[in-house]
Amino acid sequence: MRILSQSQENFFWQKLMAIVMVTNLLLVFFNITYIPLRDLYLQYLPGVVQQYDPVKGIEPNELTENYLQTVTQLEAAIAAQGPTAANSLAILEQLQKQSLAIVDENPFLLADKSATFARLKRRLRSFVGISSNREAFLTFWSPPFLAANSWPTIQTFFNQKLRPLIASNYFRETNEIGQFVDNFWRIDIYFIGFFALEFGIRTLVISRQTAGISWLDAIARRWYELPLFLPFWRWLRLIPAAVRIHRSRLLNLERLLGQMTHEPAAYLAERVSRFALVRLVNQAKEAVNAGEIAALDHAGNNYVQVGDPNKLDQLTDRLLRLVIYQVMPTIKPDLEALLRHSLQRALKASELYEGLQQIPGIQAIPQDMIAPISDYLAQASCDVLATSYADVEGRLLVDQLSHDFRQALGQELTQGGTQTELQKLLSDLLEEMKLNYIQKAKQQNPEDILEEVDQLDEQAPVTNYS
Structure with missing residues:
Protein backbone atom coordinates (compact mmCIF):
# COMPACT_ATOMS: atom_id res chain seq x y z
CA MET A 1 0.00 0.00 0.00
CA ARG A 2 1.48 3.33 -1.07
CA ILE A 3 1.65 5.99 1.65
CA LEU A 4 0.89 9.52 0.55
CA SER A 5 3.36 12.26 1.43
CA GLN A 6 2.31 15.23 3.53
CA SER A 7 2.18 17.52 0.48
CA GLN A 8 0.05 14.99 -1.43
CA GLU A 9 -2.33 14.63 1.50
CA ASN A 10 -2.60 18.41 1.78
CA PHE A 11 -3.27 18.71 -1.95
CA PHE A 12 -5.94 16.00 -1.74
CA TRP A 13 -7.56 17.80 1.21
CA GLN A 14 -7.53 21.08 -0.72
CA LYS A 15 -9.41 19.40 -3.57
CA LEU A 16 -11.91 17.83 -1.17
CA MET A 17 -12.56 21.18 0.52
CA ALA A 18 -12.99 22.86 -2.86
CA ILE A 19 -15.57 20.25 -3.87
CA VAL A 20 -17.46 20.70 -0.59
CA MET A 21 -17.44 24.49 -0.99
CA VAL A 22 -18.68 24.25 -4.57
CA THR A 23 -21.46 21.91 -3.44
CA ASN A 24 -22.50 24.30 -0.70
CA LEU A 25 -22.30 27.26 -3.06
CA LEU A 26 -24.58 25.50 -5.57
CA LEU A 27 -27.10 24.82 -2.80
CA VAL A 28 -26.90 28.44 -1.69
CA PHE A 29 -27.59 29.78 -5.17
CA PHE A 30 -30.35 27.22 -5.66
CA ASN A 31 -31.97 28.45 -2.46
CA ILE A 32 -31.58 32.09 -3.46
CA THR A 33 -33.06 31.56 -6.92
CA TYR A 34 -35.72 29.02 -5.94
CA ILE A 35 -38.61 31.49 -5.55
CA PRO A 36 -37.97 33.33 -8.87
CA LEU A 37 -37.53 30.03 -10.74
CA ARG A 38 -40.21 28.05 -8.92
CA ASP A 39 -42.62 28.24 -11.90
CA LEU A 40 -40.00 26.60 -14.13
CA TYR A 41 -39.36 23.87 -11.56
CA LEU A 42 -43.11 23.36 -11.25
CA GLN A 43 -43.44 22.94 -15.00
CA TYR A 44 -40.40 20.78 -15.74
CA LEU A 45 -39.33 19.35 -12.35
CA PRO A 46 -42.44 19.07 -10.18
CA GLY A 47 -40.68 16.61 -7.88
CA VAL A 48 -38.18 19.30 -6.86
CA VAL A 49 -41.05 21.64 -5.95
CA GLN A 50 -42.74 18.95 -3.93
CA GLN A 51 -39.57 18.30 -1.92
CA TYR A 52 -38.30 21.87 -1.51
CA ASP A 53 -41.52 23.82 -0.87
CA PRO A 54 -41.52 22.82 2.83
CA VAL A 55 -37.98 24.20 3.20
CA LYS A 56 -39.19 27.63 2.06
CA GLY A 57 -42.37 27.41 4.12
CA ILE A 58 -44.55 27.19 1.00
CA GLU A 59 -48.01 25.65 1.18
CA PRO A 60 -50.82 25.44 -1.38
CA ASN A 61 -53.03 28.52 -1.41
CA GLU A 62 -56.41 27.41 -0.08
CA LEU A 63 -58.51 29.59 -2.39
CA THR A 64 -56.76 28.74 -5.66
CA GLU A 65 -56.27 25.10 -4.67
CA ASN A 66 -60.02 24.67 -4.00
CA TYR A 67 -60.69 26.43 -7.30
CA LEU A 68 -58.64 23.87 -9.23
CA GLN A 69 -60.25 21.00 -7.35
CA THR A 70 -63.69 22.34 -8.25
CA VAL A 71 -62.70 22.50 -11.92
CA THR A 72 -61.54 18.87 -11.67
CA GLN A 73 -64.93 17.95 -10.22
CA LEU A 74 -66.65 19.73 -13.12
CA GLU A 75 -64.55 17.79 -15.62
CA ALA A 76 -65.54 14.53 -13.96
CA ALA A 77 -69.24 15.50 -13.82
CA ILE A 78 -69.42 16.55 -17.47
CA ALA A 79 -67.56 13.43 -18.52
CA ALA A 80 -70.08 11.28 -16.61
CA GLN A 81 -73.39 13.16 -17.00
CA GLY A 82 -72.87 15.93 -19.58
CA PRO A 83 -72.79 19.73 -19.24
CA THR A 84 -76.55 20.12 -18.77
CA ALA A 85 -76.90 17.73 -15.83
CA ALA A 86 -78.02 19.14 -12.49
CA ASN A 87 -74.69 18.24 -10.84
CA SER A 88 -72.74 19.98 -13.60
CA LEU A 89 -74.88 23.11 -13.35
CA ALA A 90 -74.41 23.23 -9.56
CA ILE A 91 -70.64 22.99 -9.97
CA LEU A 92 -70.72 25.76 -12.59
CA GLU A 93 -72.55 28.01 -10.14
CA GLN A 94 -70.00 27.18 -7.46
CA LEU A 95 -67.17 28.06 -9.85
CA GLN A 96 -68.77 31.42 -10.56
CA LYS A 97 -68.80 32.26 -6.85
CA GLN A 98 -65.23 31.13 -6.40
CA SER A 99 -64.16 33.17 -9.44
CA LEU A 100 -65.68 36.33 -7.97
CA ALA A 101 -63.88 35.60 -4.69
CA ILE A 102 -60.57 35.29 -6.55
CA VAL A 103 -61.16 38.57 -8.40
CA ASP A 104 -62.08 40.42 -5.19
CA GLU A 105 -59.46 38.96 -2.82
CA ASN A 106 -56.52 38.54 -5.25
CA PRO A 107 -54.87 35.50 -3.62
CA PHE A 108 -51.80 36.04 -5.82
CA LEU A 109 -50.80 39.18 -3.95
CA LEU A 110 -49.24 37.48 -0.93
CA ALA A 111 -46.96 35.38 -3.14
CA ASP A 112 -45.92 38.49 -5.07
CA LYS A 113 -47.43 37.03 -8.24
CA SER A 114 -49.67 39.92 -9.24
CA ALA A 115 -48.15 39.85 -12.70
CA THR A 116 -49.23 36.20 -13.03
CA PHE A 117 -52.78 37.11 -11.98
CA ALA A 118 -52.86 39.96 -14.49
CA ARG A 119 -51.73 37.57 -17.24
CA LEU A 120 -54.49 35.12 -16.25
CA LYS A 121 -57.21 37.78 -16.41
CA ARG A 122 -55.91 39.10 -19.73
CA ARG A 123 -56.02 35.64 -21.30
CA LEU A 124 -59.53 35.00 -19.98
CA ARG A 125 -60.91 38.34 -21.23
CA SER A 126 -59.37 37.72 -24.65
CA PHE A 127 -60.88 34.24 -24.88
CA VAL A 128 -64.37 35.28 -23.72
CA GLY A 129 -64.37 38.64 -25.53
CA ILE A 130 -65.46 40.73 -22.50
CA SER A 131 -63.42 43.61 -21.04
CA SER A 132 -64.67 43.26 -17.46
CA ASN A 133 -62.85 40.74 -15.26
CA ARG A 134 -65.91 39.83 -13.19
CA GLU A 135 -68.15 39.46 -16.24
CA ALA A 136 -65.49 37.43 -18.05
CA PHE A 137 -65.27 34.87 -15.20
CA LEU A 138 -69.08 34.68 -14.84
CA THR A 139 -69.53 34.21 -18.58
CA PHE A 140 -66.76 31.61 -18.86
CA TRP A 141 -68.47 29.33 -16.29
CA SER A 142 -72.04 29.96 -17.49
CA PRO A 143 -74.19 27.25 -19.13
CA PRO A 144 -74.98 29.40 -22.23
CA PHE A 145 -71.22 29.86 -22.88
CA LEU A 146 -70.68 26.11 -22.58
CA ALA A 147 -73.60 25.52 -24.94
CA ALA A 148 -72.29 28.04 -27.49
CA ASN A 149 -68.72 26.64 -27.34
CA SER A 150 -67.74 23.00 -27.24
CA TRP A 151 -66.62 21.75 -23.84
CA PRO A 152 -63.40 20.17 -25.15
CA THR A 153 -62.32 23.59 -26.48
CA ILE A 154 -63.04 25.27 -23.14
CA GLN A 155 -61.38 22.46 -21.21
CA THR A 156 -58.23 22.59 -23.38
CA PHE A 157 -57.96 26.38 -23.04
CA PHE A 158 -58.30 26.20 -19.27
CA ASN A 159 -55.80 23.38 -18.80
CA GLN A 160 -53.18 24.88 -21.12
CA LYS A 161 -53.56 28.63 -20.51
CA LEU A 162 -55.14 29.12 -17.09
CA ARG A 163 -54.42 26.07 -14.91
CA PRO A 164 -50.58 26.48 -14.93
CA LEU A 165 -50.95 30.11 -13.82
CA ILE A 166 -53.38 29.26 -11.04
CA ALA A 167 -51.32 26.25 -9.91
CA SER A 168 -48.20 28.42 -9.59
CA ASN A 169 -49.83 30.41 -6.79
CA TYR A 170 -48.98 29.48 -3.22
CA PHE A 171 -49.17 30.58 0.38
CA ARG A 172 -45.93 31.22 2.28
CA GLU A 173 -45.71 31.24 6.04
CA THR A 174 -44.19 34.11 7.99
CA ASN A 175 -42.42 34.10 11.34
CA GLU A 176 -43.01 36.23 14.42
CA ILE A 177 -41.27 39.29 12.97
CA GLY A 178 -43.14 39.16 9.67
CA GLN A 179 -40.40 37.62 7.54
CA PHE A 180 -40.98 34.65 5.25
CA VAL A 181 -40.02 31.31 6.69
CA ASP A 182 -36.80 29.90 5.24
CA ASN A 183 -35.57 26.63 6.72
CA PHE A 184 -32.51 26.42 4.54
CA TRP A 185 -30.45 26.86 7.69
CA ARG A 186 -31.38 23.29 8.64
CA ILE A 187 -29.38 22.14 5.60
CA ASP A 188 -26.70 24.80 5.78
CA ILE A 189 -25.89 24.28 9.46
CA TYR A 190 -23.96 21.08 8.66
CA PHE A 191 -21.78 22.91 6.13
CA ILE A 192 -21.24 25.82 8.54
CA GLY A 193 -20.15 23.46 11.29
CA PHE A 194 -17.80 21.60 8.96
CA PHE A 195 -16.27 24.82 7.60
CA ALA A 196 -15.86 26.28 11.10
CA LEU A 197 -14.15 23.14 12.40
CA GLU A 198 -11.79 22.96 9.42
CA PHE A 199 -11.05 26.68 9.66
CA GLY A 200 -10.23 26.48 13.37
CA ILE A 201 -7.94 23.47 13.02
CA ARG A 202 -6.14 24.83 9.95
CA THR A 203 -5.49 28.27 11.44
CA LEU A 204 -4.30 26.65 14.69
CA VAL A 205 -1.85 24.46 12.76
CA ILE A 206 -0.61 27.48 10.79
CA SER A 207 -0.03 29.46 13.99
CA ARG A 208 2.00 26.63 15.49
CA GLN A 209 4.04 25.93 12.37
CA THR A 210 4.84 29.59 11.63
CA ALA A 211 7.05 31.50 14.02
CA GLY A 212 5.79 34.84 15.26
CA ILE A 213 2.16 34.26 14.23
CA SER A 214 -0.57 33.84 16.82
CA TRP A 215 -3.86 32.06 16.31
CA LEU A 216 -5.63 35.42 15.93
CA ASP A 217 -3.06 36.47 13.32
CA ALA A 218 -3.70 33.28 11.35
CA ILE A 219 -7.45 33.90 11.54
CA ALA A 220 -6.98 37.50 10.38
CA ARG A 221 -4.98 36.28 7.37
CA ARG A 222 -7.92 34.06 6.36
CA TRP A 223 -10.53 36.80 6.82
CA TYR A 224 -11.99 36.09 3.37
CA GLU A 225 -13.30 32.72 4.63
CA LEU A 226 -15.52 34.30 7.29
CA PRO A 227 -18.62 34.32 4.97
CA LEU A 228 -18.54 30.53 5.25
CA PHE A 229 -19.86 30.87 8.79
CA LEU A 230 -22.44 33.61 8.22
CA PRO A 231 -26.10 32.51 8.13
CA PHE A 232 -26.85 35.55 5.96
CA TRP A 233 -25.29 37.05 2.83
CA ARG A 234 -24.43 33.51 1.85
CA TRP A 235 -23.63 34.59 -1.71
CA LEU A 236 -20.37 36.03 -0.32
CA ARG A 237 -19.14 32.45 -0.03
CA LEU A 238 -18.28 32.79 -3.69
CA ILE A 239 -15.03 34.55 -2.60
CA PRO A 240 -13.53 31.77 -0.42
CA ALA A 241 -14.83 29.14 -2.83
CA ALA A 242 -13.05 30.82 -5.75
CA VAL A 243 -9.82 31.02 -3.72
CA ARG A 244 -10.00 27.34 -2.76
CA ILE A 245 -10.79 26.28 -6.32
CA HIS A 246 -7.81 28.28 -7.57
CA ARG A 247 -5.45 26.89 -4.93
CA SER A 248 -6.54 23.29 -5.39
CA ARG A 249 -6.38 23.66 -9.20
CA LEU A 250 -9.75 21.90 -9.34
CA LEU A 251 -10.59 24.33 -12.12
CA ASN A 252 -8.24 26.69 -13.91
CA LEU A 253 -9.58 30.12 -12.97
CA GLU A 254 -6.39 31.99 -13.80
CA ARG A 255 -7.49 33.01 -17.28
CA LEU A 256 -11.04 33.83 -16.14
CA LEU A 257 -9.84 36.00 -13.26
CA GLY A 258 -7.26 37.63 -15.51
CA GLN A 259 -9.84 38.54 -18.13
CA MET A 260 -12.31 39.80 -15.52
CA THR A 261 -9.73 42.12 -13.94
CA HIS A 262 -7.69 42.89 -17.06
CA GLU A 263 -8.81 46.39 -17.97
CA PRO A 264 -9.50 47.67 -14.41
CA ALA A 265 -6.15 46.34 -13.20
CA ALA A 266 -4.31 47.93 -16.12
CA TYR A 267 -5.66 51.42 -15.60
CA LEU A 268 -5.49 51.13 -11.81
CA ALA A 269 -1.84 50.12 -12.05
CA GLU A 270 -1.17 53.07 -14.35
CA ARG A 271 -2.70 55.53 -11.89
CA VAL A 272 -0.90 53.97 -8.94
CA SER A 273 2.48 54.06 -10.70
CA ARG A 274 1.98 57.69 -11.71
CA PHE A 275 0.93 58.58 -8.18
CA ALA A 276 3.99 56.81 -6.73
CA LEU A 277 6.30 58.57 -9.20
CA VAL A 278 4.89 62.03 -8.53
CA ARG A 279 5.03 61.46 -4.78
CA LEU A 280 8.63 60.20 -4.93
CA VAL A 281 9.80 63.12 -7.07
CA ASN A 282 7.98 65.65 -4.89
CA GLN A 283 9.56 64.23 -1.75
CA ALA A 284 12.98 64.34 -3.40
CA LYS A 285 12.37 67.97 -4.39
CA GLU A 286 11.37 68.83 -0.83
CA ALA A 287 14.55 67.20 0.48
CA VAL A 288 16.67 69.12 -2.04
CA ASN A 289 14.98 72.45 -1.33
CA ALA A 290 15.29 71.92 2.43
CA GLY A 291 19.00 71.20 2.14
CA GLU A 292 18.68 67.69 3.57
CA ILE A 293 20.89 66.17 0.86
CA ALA A 294 23.80 68.47 1.67
CA ALA A 295 23.39 67.83 5.42
CA LEU A 296 23.13 64.06 5.05
CA ASP A 297 26.56 63.41 6.57
CA HIS A 298 25.62 65.17 9.83
CA ALA A 299 21.89 64.46 10.05
CA GLY A 300 20.03 65.28 13.23
CA ASN A 301 18.48 63.05 15.86
CA ASN A 302 15.30 62.53 13.81
CA TYR A 303 17.22 60.93 10.97
CA VAL A 304 16.92 57.15 10.96
CA GLN A 305 20.23 55.35 10.49
CA VAL A 306 20.32 51.92 8.83
CA GLY A 307 23.39 49.75 9.31
CA ASP A 308 26.86 51.26 9.79
CA PRO A 309 26.68 55.03 10.44
CA ASN A 310 29.99 55.52 8.55
CA GLU A 432 11.47 67.92 -15.77
CA MET A 433 11.72 64.18 -15.19
CA LYS A 434 8.29 64.12 -13.61
CA LEU A 435 6.57 66.01 -16.39
CA ASN A 436 8.26 64.12 -19.19
CA TYR A 437 7.68 60.70 -17.63
CA ILE A 438 4.00 61.32 -16.97
CA GLN A 439 3.51 62.69 -20.45
CA LYS A 440 5.25 59.63 -21.89
CA ALA A 441 3.22 57.30 -19.66
CA LYS A 442 -0.01 58.77 -21.03
CA GLN A 443 1.09 57.84 -24.54
CA GLN A 444 1.52 54.17 -23.62
CA ASN A 445 -1.37 51.75 -23.45
CA PRO A 446 -1.45 50.18 -19.96
CA GLU A 447 -3.22 47.11 -21.33
CA ASP A 448 -0.18 46.35 -23.51
CA ILE A 449 2.04 46.47 -20.44
CA LEU A 450 -0.36 44.21 -18.53
CA GLU A 451 -0.29 41.73 -21.40
CA GLU A 452 3.50 41.58 -21.07
CA VAL A 453 3.05 40.89 -17.35
CA ASP A 454 0.58 38.09 -18.15
CA GLN A 455 3.07 36.57 -20.60
CA LEU A 456 5.75 36.61 -17.91
CA ASP A 457 3.32 34.97 -15.46
CA GLU A 458 2.59 32.21 -17.97
CA GLN A 459 6.32 31.49 -18.29
CA ALA A 460 6.78 31.37 -14.51
CA PRO A 461 6.69 27.96 -12.76
CA VAL A 462 3.47 26.85 -11.08
CA THR A 463 3.40 27.43 -7.32
CA ASN A 464 2.05 24.74 -5.00
CA TYR A 465 -0.14 26.29 -2.31
CA SER A 466 -0.17 24.93 1.20
Missing part, protein backbone atom coordinates in the same frame (compact mmCIF):
# COMPACT_ATOMS: atom_id res chain seq x y z
CA LYS A 311 28.52 54.53 5.21
CA LEU A 312 29.97 57.56 3.40
CA ASP A 313 33.48 56.69 4.56
CA GLN A 314 33.02 53.11 3.44
CA LEU A 315 31.69 54.24 0.07
CA THR A 316 34.66 56.55 -0.37
CA ASP A 317 37.08 53.78 0.59
CA ARG A 318 35.43 51.37 -1.82
CA LEU A 319 35.52 53.91 -4.66
CA LEU A 320 39.18 54.66 -4.03
CA ARG A 321 40.03 50.96 -4.12
CA LEU A 322 38.22 50.61 -7.44
CA VAL A 323 39.98 53.64 -8.89
CA ILE A 324 43.46 52.62 -7.73
CA TYR A 325 43.43 48.89 -8.37
CA GLN A 326 40.92 48.52 -11.22
CA VAL A 327 40.38 51.79 -13.07
CA MET A 328 43.91 53.23 -13.13
CA PRO A 329 45.59 50.15 -14.70
CA THR A 330 42.85 50.02 -17.32
CA ILE A 331 43.22 53.64 -18.38
CA LYS A 332 47.02 53.61 -18.20
CA PRO A 333 47.46 53.84 -22.03
CA ASP A 334 45.11 56.82 -22.16
CA LEU A 335 46.93 58.42 -19.25
CA GLU A 336 50.27 57.96 -21.02
CA ALA A 337 48.89 59.58 -24.19
CA LEU A 338 47.51 62.50 -22.17
CA LEU A 339 50.83 63.00 -20.32
CA ARG A 340 52.77 62.78 -23.59
CA HIS A 341 50.53 65.45 -25.13
CA SER A 342 50.77 67.62 -22.02
CA LEU A 343 54.57 67.33 -21.89
CA GLN A 344 54.86 68.33 -25.49
CA ARG A 345 52.69 71.42 -25.00
CA ALA A 346 54.46 72.33 -21.78
CA LEU A 347 57.93 72.03 -23.29
CA LYS A 348 56.94 73.92 -26.42
CA ALA A 349 55.60 76.74 -24.30
CA SER A 350 58.73 76.90 -22.10
CA GLU A 351 61.74 79.23 -22.59
CA LEU A 352 64.02 76.17 -22.73
CA TYR A 353 62.28 74.95 -25.84
CA GLU A 354 62.65 78.40 -27.47
CA GLY A 355 66.40 78.34 -26.62
CA LEU A 356 66.79 74.89 -28.12
CA GLN A 357 65.19 76.11 -31.29
CA GLN A 358 68.12 78.50 -31.73
CA ILE A 359 70.64 75.67 -31.68
CA PRO A 360 71.47 74.57 -35.22
CA GLY A 361 70.25 71.05 -36.04
CA ILE A 362 67.60 70.89 -33.32
CA GLN A 363 64.21 71.76 -34.88
CA ALA A 364 61.92 69.65 -32.70
CA ILE A 365 61.89 67.55 -29.55
CA PRO A 366 62.42 63.92 -30.46
CA GLN A 367 59.47 61.72 -29.66
CA ASP A 368 61.73 59.09 -28.14
CA MET A 369 62.63 61.59 -25.41
CA ILE A 370 59.03 62.44 -24.46
CA ALA A 371 57.57 58.90 -24.67
CA PRO A 372 59.77 57.40 -21.90
CA ILE A 373 59.05 60.37 -19.67
CA SER A 374 55.25 60.11 -20.13
CA ASP A 375 55.32 56.33 -19.61
CA TYR A 376 57.34 56.76 -16.47
CA LEU A 377 55.01 59.42 -15.09
CA ALA A 378 51.91 57.31 -15.83
CA GLN A 379 53.39 54.19 -14.22
CA ALA A 380 54.66 56.26 -11.33
CA SER A 381 51.21 57.75 -10.77
CA CYS A 382 49.60 54.29 -10.58
CA ASP A 383 52.41 52.91 -8.38
CA VAL A 384 52.35 55.91 -6.04
CA LEU A 385 48.59 55.66 -5.50
CA ALA A 386 48.67 51.89 -5.00
CA THR A 387 51.70 52.02 -2.68
CA SER A 388 50.39 54.92 -0.68
CA TYR A 389 46.97 53.31 -0.18
CA ALA A 390 48.52 49.99 0.86
CA ASP A 391 51.03 51.58 3.23
CA VAL A 392 49.78 52.41 6.75
CA GLU A 393 51.16 55.92 6.79
CA GLY A 394 50.17 56.43 3.19
CA ARG A 395 46.69 55.15 3.95
CA LEU A 396 46.39 57.72 6.74
CA LEU A 397 47.45 60.45 4.34
CA VAL A 398 44.91 59.25 1.74
CA ASP A 399 42.19 59.10 4.41
CA GLN A 400 43.10 62.59 5.54
CA LEU A 401 42.97 63.75 1.92
CA SER A 402 39.59 62.10 1.48
CA HIS A 403 38.27 63.62 4.70
CA ASP A 404 39.55 67.09 3.86
CA PHE A 405 38.13 66.72 0.34
CA ARG A 406 34.67 65.86 1.68
CA GLN A 407 34.86 68.66 4.23
CA ALA A 408 35.90 71.21 1.63
CA LEU A 409 33.28 69.99 -0.83
CA GLY A 410 30.60 70.03 1.85
CA GLN A 411 31.51 73.58 2.90
CA GLU A 412 31.42 74.77 -0.69
CA LEU A 413 28.08 73.05 -1.28
CA THR A 414 26.56 74.73 1.77
CA GLN A 415 27.63 78.19 0.67
CA GLY A 416 24.57 80.35 0.03
CA GLY A 417 24.98 80.97 -3.68
CA THR A 418 26.25 77.50 -4.56
CA GLN A 419 23.62 75.71 -2.48
CA THR A 420 20.77 77.78 -3.91
CA GLU A 421 21.99 77.24 -7.46
CA LEU A 422 22.41 73.49 -7.01
CA GLN A 423 19.04 73.16 -5.31
CA LYS A 424 17.34 74.99 -8.14
CA LEU A 425 19.10 72.87 -10.76
CA LEU A 426 18.21 69.61 -9.01
CA SER A 427 14.62 70.76 -8.41
CA ASP A 428 14.22 71.72 -12.07
CA LEU A 429 15.74 68.40 -13.15
CA LEU A 430 13.32 66.43 -10.96
CA GLU A 431 10.36 68.46 -12.19
